[in-house]
Amino acid sequence: MFAELAACAERAFSHDPNTTLINLRQQLGEAMAQDIALRLGIEVEERTGQSDLLYRIDAALGLDPTVRELFHTLRIEGNKATHHFRTQHREVIRGLKVARSLAVWFHPAFADPDFKAGAFRPPEDPSRELLDLQAEMERLRGELASATEQADAQRRLAELEARENVAGKLGQAERYSRGWEGRTIAWPDAAEGHFHVPCVFSCNGRPYLPQCVSALVVPIGSVEGSRCAWLIR
Known part of the structure; x- marks a missing residue:
């Protein structure tokens, strides 16, 4: 009994x-x-x-x-x-x-x-399985938060690197614009000089790709030692 x-x-x-x-x-x-x-x-x-x-x-x-x-x-x-x-x-x-x-x-x-x-x-304690499940969910949430934070940091770093790259090329582009001759109209710069093209940048020796040529972007040859420069009309 x-x-x-x-x-x-x-x-x-x-x-x-x-x-x-x-x-x-x-x-x-x-x-x-x-x-x-x-x-x-x-x-x-x-x-x-x-x-x-x-x-x-x-x-x-x-x-x-x-x-x-x-x-x-x-x-x-x-x-x-x-x-x-x-x-x-x-x-x-x-x-x-x-x-x-x-x-x-x-x-x-x-x-x-x-x-x-x-x-x-x-x-067997059935609540143990629930507690283990909740603990695993919290762990995964933490990993997801870390991954999200890491992805955000990488995206922000890429943006800053892109801005740094652009900022580093502006001086070079200005020199190319001043040094290229081929227009009679020029735009005065802030240092009593003149820009001869609206915008120019260097490919720094990268291969010439014909498919890059368009009505707006054309190669203009060597400018101040650069193997090739591009003019954006």
């Missing part, structure tokens, strides 16, 4: 841990106490509470303090589950350990003196 009561309580663990703790207290714990009372000839009335019954058993039998504490712990935790209506799986595992310790004491004491219990094997 006791094994079935314990198994019934454990079966509810996954989907209703609160019920597991209530059953351990109201069924298994009370059934053990009533069985002991019957063996000792202690009268149990319908209104006899678990606390009062344990007091009578202790007075008659002289319970070991550890056993007495196990009975009361199971009773108190079961009462909490009854009135609070919500118990976490990890809290119920502690209740299962208490109930098992009580059963390990009870069975050799009143049924089989040679009984040897194995190691405690807790049921």
Whole structure:
């Protein structure tokens, strides 16, 4: 009977841990106490509470303090589950350990003196999977944030490098524009000189590609030592 009561309580663990703790207290714990009372000839009335019954058993039998504490712990935790209506799986595992310790004491004491219990094997905690999943999600969010920040930094660096490249070529383009002769109209610069073309830049020796030539961009040959310069009309 006791094994079935314990198994019934454990079966509810996954989907209703609160019920597991209530059953351990109201069924298994009370059934053990009533069985002991019957063996000792202690009268149990319908209104006899678990606390009062344990007091009578202790007075008659002289319970070991550890056993007495196990009975009361199971009773108190079961009462909490009854009135609070919500118990976490990890809290119920502690209740299962208490109930098992009580059963390990009870069975050799009143049924089989040679009984040897194995190691405690807790049921699988379904909330553990959820916690692991949430932890993995947080880790991935962190990696995504880092990757996003890295991508933003790389994009910003590329923009700055492009601006640096353009800024570094402006002086060269101005020199080419001043040095090219082929127009009679010139635009004055800020240093009492003249630009002869609106915009010019150097290819710095890169191969000439005919497909780059268009109505707006044409090669104009060597300017001040550059192998090839381009005019943007």
